[in-house]
Amino acid sequence: MPDDLLRLDGLTKAYPGVVANDDVSFDIREGEIHALLGENGAGKSTLVKMIYGLVKPDRGSMTLRGKPYTPSEPSAARQAGVAMVFQHFSLFDALDVAENVALGMENPPKPRDLARQIREVSETYGLPLDPSRTVGTLSAGERQRVEIIRCLLQDPKLLIMDEPTSVLTPQEVEILFETLRKLKSEGTAILYISHKLEEIRALCDHATILRLGKKVATCTPSETTARAMAEMMIGSSFASPAAKHTTPGEVLLRVDNLTMPAPGAFGTPLRGISFELRSGEVLGFGGVAGNGQDELLLALSGERITKRGTIWVKGADVSRDGPVDRRAAGFLTAPEERLGHAAAPNMSLTENAVLTAGRRQRLVNKGFINWKRADGFAQDVIKRFDVRTPGTHVAARALSGGNLQKFVIGREVAQNPDILVVNQPTWGVDAAAAAAIRQALLDLASKGAAILVVSQDLDELLEIADRFGALNEGRLSALKPVADLSIDEIGLMMGGAHDMEVAHVAE
Amino acid sequence: MIRLEKRPQPSKAWTVATPILAVVLTMIFGGIMFGLIGTSPVEAIRTIFWDPLFHPQFAGFSRPQLLVKAGPLILIAIGLSIGFRAGIWNIGAEGQYIIGAICGAGAGLALYPMESALILPLMVVAGALGGWAWAMIPALLKVKFGTNEILVSLMLVYVAENLLASVSSGLLRNPEGMGFPGSRNLSQWSSSQNLELIPNTGMHLGVLTAFIAVIFAYVLLTRHIQGYNIRLTGEAPRAAKFSGVSPARTILFCLGLAGALAGMAGLFEVTGPAGQISIDFGSGYGFTAIIVAFLGRLHPVGILLAGLLMALTYIGGELAQLMLGVPGASIQLFQGMLLFFLLGVDVLTNYRVRFGAAEVA
Numbered sequence: 001m002p003d004d005l006l007r008l009d010g011l012t013k014a015y016p017g018v019v020a021n022d023d024v025s026f027d028i029r030e031g032e033i034h035a036l037l038g039e040n041g042a043g044k045s046t047l048v049k050m051i052y053g054l055v056k057p058d059r060g061s062m063t064l065r066g067k068p069y070t071p072s073e074p075s076a077a078r079q080a081g082v083a084m085v086f087q088h089f090s091l092f093d094a095l096d097v098a099e100n101v102a103l104g105m106e107n108p109p110k111p112r113d114l115a116r117q118i119r120e121v122s123e124t125y126g127l128p129l130d131p132s133r134t135v136g137t138l139s140a141g142e143r144q145r146v147e148i149i150r151c152l153l154q155d156p157k158l159l160i161m162d163e164p165t166s167v168l169t170p171q172e173v174e175i176l177f178e179t180l181r182k183l184k185s186e187g188t189a190i191l192y193i194s195h196k197l198e199e200i201r202a203l204c205d206h207a208t209i210l211r212l213g214k215k216v217a218t219c220t221p222s223e224t225t226a227r228a229m230a231e232m233m234i235g236s237s238f239a240s241p242a243a244k245h246t247t248p249g250e251v252l253l254r255v256d257n258l259t260m261p262a263p264g265a266f267g268t269p270l271r272g273i274s275f276e277l278r279s280g281e282v283l284g285f286g287g288v289a290g291n292g293q294d295e296l297l298l299a300l301s302g303e304r305i306t307k308r309g310t311i312w313v314k315g316a317d318v319s320r321d322g323p324v325d326r327r328a329a330g331f332l333t334a335p336e337e338r339l340g341h342a343a344a345p346n347m348s349l350t351e352n353a354v355l356t357a358g359r360r361q362r363l364v365n366k367g368f369i370n371w372k373r374a375d376g377f378a379q380d381v382i383k384r385f386d387v388r389t390p391g392t393h394v395a396a397r398a399l400s401g402g403n404l405q406k407f408v409i410g411r412e413v414a415q416n417p418d419i420l421v422v423n424q425p426t427w428g429v430d431a432a433a434a435a436a437i438r439q440a441l442l443d444l445a446s447k448g449a450a451i452l453v454v455s456q457d458l459d460e461l462l463e464i465a466d467r468f469g470a471l472n473e474g475r476l477s478a479l480k481p482v483a484d485l486s487i488d489e490i491g492l493m494m495g496g497a498h499d500m501e502v503a504h505v506a507e
Numbered sequence: 508m509i510r511l512e513k514r515p516q517p518s519k520a521w522t523v524a525t526p527i528l529a530v531v532l533t534m535i536f537g538g539i540m541f542g543l544i545g546t547s548p549v550e551a552i553r554t555i556f557w558d559p560l561f562h563p564q565f566a567g568f569s570r571p572q573l574l575v576k577a578g579p580l581i582l583i584a585i586g587l588s589i590g591f592r593a594g595i596w597n598i599g600a601e602g603q604y605i606i607g608a609i610c611g612a613g614a615g616l617a618l619y620p621m622e623s624a625l626i627l628p629l630m631v632v633a634g635a636l637g638g639w640a641w642a643m644i645p646a647l648l649k650v651k652f653g654t655n656e657i658l659v660s661l662m663l664v665y666v667a668e669n670l671l672a673s674v675s676s677g678l679l680r681n682p683e684g685m686g687f688p689g690s691r692n693l694s695q696w697s698s699s700q701n702l703e704l705i706p707n708t709g710m711h712l713g714v715l716t717a718f719i720a721v722i723f724a725y726v727l728l729t730r731h732i733q734g735y736n737i738r739l740t741g742e743a744p745r746a747a748k749f750s751g752v753s754p755a756r757t758i759l760f761c762l763g764l765a766g767a768l769a770g771m772a773g774l775f776e777v778t779g780p781a782g783q784i785s786i787d788f789g790s791g792y793g794f795t796a797i798i799v800a801f802l803g804r805l806h807p808v809g810i811l812l813a814g815l816l817m818a819l820t821y822i823g824g825e826l827a828q829l830m831l832g833v834p835g836a837s838i839q840l841f842q843g844m845l846l847f848f849l850l851g852v853d854v855l856t857n858y859r860v861r862f863g864a865a866e867v868a
Binding site: 301302303322323324327335337340341342343344345346347351354355356358364367368369371394395398 | 516517730731732733735738739742743745746747748749750751753
């Protein structure tokens with residue numbers, strides 16, 4: 001039986017008003033892949049931050065290989081052999097790979113040695129990466145490799161990975177799993193945080209499930225169904241989105257040869273995108289992040305005005321209209337980034353309700369805002385989409401990511417749009433809330449709305465979309481009915497594994 | 508160890524309490540300073556904060572000065588604060604103030620010596636338009652070419668000052684002024700004079716306009732969609748674009764409004780307290796108003812109070828120099844302390860102070 005690598009004993013951390021972790025104990029063994037599961041706000045992040053030395057526990061202790069382990073800062077954790085790959089990359093676009101790796105190290109070796117080490121590690125673990133490439137030109141999957149290699153260069157005993165697959169194509173996920181399995185065979189333990197239960201079933205040896213800061217269950221993922229794990233996470237059963245039965249009606253949105261230069265140095269240009277979206281239909285656009293999703297959203301929302309004749313709503317050309325006029329025509333959008341784009345961080349939920357609903361919900365009368373009405377609308381959204389918040393007066397930034405996501409998607413759905421375009425509608429949202437958001441989108445479609453979902457979560461697209469297309473370097477693939485598609489086919493539509501065909505894990 | 512911990516939301520109580528705390532701290536440390544230079548701290552503080560309003564002998568003169576000085580500060584600061592809320596940094600209110608005064612005075616003097624009740628309103632409109640037009644220069648350059656409004660508006664102050672020098676010794680010079688630079692005295696021409704509305708209060712039309720501007724700004728920012736769009740632009744520019752706010756229109760509106768209000772302030776000054784266009788007409792109100800806007804937390808009511816407080820320290824400072832013979836530099840130091848503490852204790856609004864062992868966070 002392998003030895004315990006890290007033992008957590010009664011870890012407790014309270015923040016004003018919230019107990020983030022309450023008496024959490026479990027062990028991570030050497031050479032195991034251990035899943036950490038839980039809803040948003042269940043305390044996963046706090047727990048991981050304590051292990052990585054970012055937060056100090058109020059009570060409880062940690063033991064690393066039999067010795068007391070009290071990291072006071074991340075560098076102490078790294079010295080003890082604990083490394084972490086964050087969900088959001090901390091890389092500089094304008095620097096090359098080796099420079100970025102050096103920035104994250106305590107004592108970086110000489111640039112030439114470092115480049116050699118990066119090549120060695122990347123070959124050993126099947127993570128092809130050229131140390132001299134500029135990070136701004138890398139795909140999301142390649143950026144993640146930079147982060148992973150940065151960790152591996154420090155020879156960690158425990159590698160913490162926070163939602164690592166959310167930015168990868170299916171082929172890239174397979175390659176990442178190969179890498180992780182190889183690390184495991186060498187005795188490295190991996191603490192794996194993910195919402196994708198099927199992945200956890202395929203990869204992890206053990207799973208610890210947190211709910212409201214407490215450890216509620218452990219299981220062996222390969223012997224447990226995804227549904228059972230999801231129910232353990234939320235503590236009750238929930239309804240999967242019901243399949244809908246609608247036949248597509250008239251064309252509500254037509255995009256005709258939409259071409260647009262990249263907005264900035266590292267953006268993606270849109271290249272001749274054309275599609276039609278019909279009433280009652282859910283269209284899904286997949287693709288790896290950075291292939292034109294954000295740019296397409298900006299063009300559809302009206303934040304960037306496009307050439308005349310490229311965007312048609314119900315037969316009328318809206319290409320030159322701004323967001324306000326498009327909303328008035330029943331054409332609503334929800335961008336990916338919640339804080340700063342879909343919502344203003346320091347403004348209250350009531351104020352954020354006015355952000356897009358001012359005209360359609362008649363919250364503004366002759367230029368004056370009816371705050372009572374706005375508050376009522378915000379309360380409706382909160383109630384209908386189960387947004388957990390003390391009230392509408394709370395600033396948007398005080399909400400957890402998943403709750404704010406429910407609010408910003410709910411704000412658009414509640415306005416009963418004719419056309420709704422959403423980008424990453426369930427990003428970082430727990431299983432139950434994601435199911436609720438998908439159901440809301442399907443309900444909207446069954447009432448005759450046309451829905452376009454842009455997402456990197458393929459399971460989500462396969463679950464709710466009627467037709468599927470992939471964005472790759474600003475181009476849209478041919479649209480195919482979802483029923484006829486296999487995962488491999490989708491991967492190829494998305495641009496394959498981004499030059500990963502040659503990659504293989506060295507034996 | 509003292510640590511700062513970010514609050515989840517700005518504290519409402521501290522937002523109100525920090526200015527009071529800052530004034531108290533300024534009194535304590537200012538008192539120490541006055542003590543060190545050999546003046547009684549209590550007497551110095553009393554002379555600055557109390558005597559301008561309540562001294563039996565001087566208050567009669569200095570009390571009206573409070574509104575005379577606070578009026579233009581508030582009027583300009585209100586305009587600036589609306590732009591600052593949107594992240595538009597108009598530093599050139601002094602220039603807009605000067606150009607407003609020149610345009611307004613010029614419009615009036617063109618009709619001299621006609622007598623009509625319409626002349627002063629005409630001058631007010633001309634002053635507002637002048638300030639507006641001067642502010643449109645940085646606004647249009649920013650919208651069309653993406654120039655930095657901070658630099659352009661600031662440099663235009665120096666252009667305005669030179670224009671002022673030019674017109675006061677040329678175009679607008681008093682023909683009966685024995686060749687001295689400076690225009691006719693507008694406060695002595697009954698059609699243009701901006702007199703006290705209530706005797707011995709300092710309350711003239713400009714002060715009244717400032718109070719109306721406070722109410723207008725309050726309603727704009729809290730009730731109107733335009734004010735909401737301005738706040739949204741400042742809080743989250745991308746969210747504002749997503750909402751449908753046009754950045755160009757916001758820039759034109761904010762700079763235009765600030766320019767018009769500053770221009771009006773200049774006009775009320777030239778027809779009232781200053782009396783004439785002269786080379787030294789520019790008194791720094793446009794720059795001090797930036798401080799007033801920030802002291803007032805960019806909030807209309809805050810600006811009203813900050814303007815009065817700022818005016819008080821100016822008048823009290825002059826009084827202290829006169830009565831106690833303290834050096835002028837010590838008064839500036841005292842005012843600097845007030846600013847320092849106001850901005851310094853501001854940290855308490857967003858952060859909580861924790862004493863005790865450091866915790867890695």
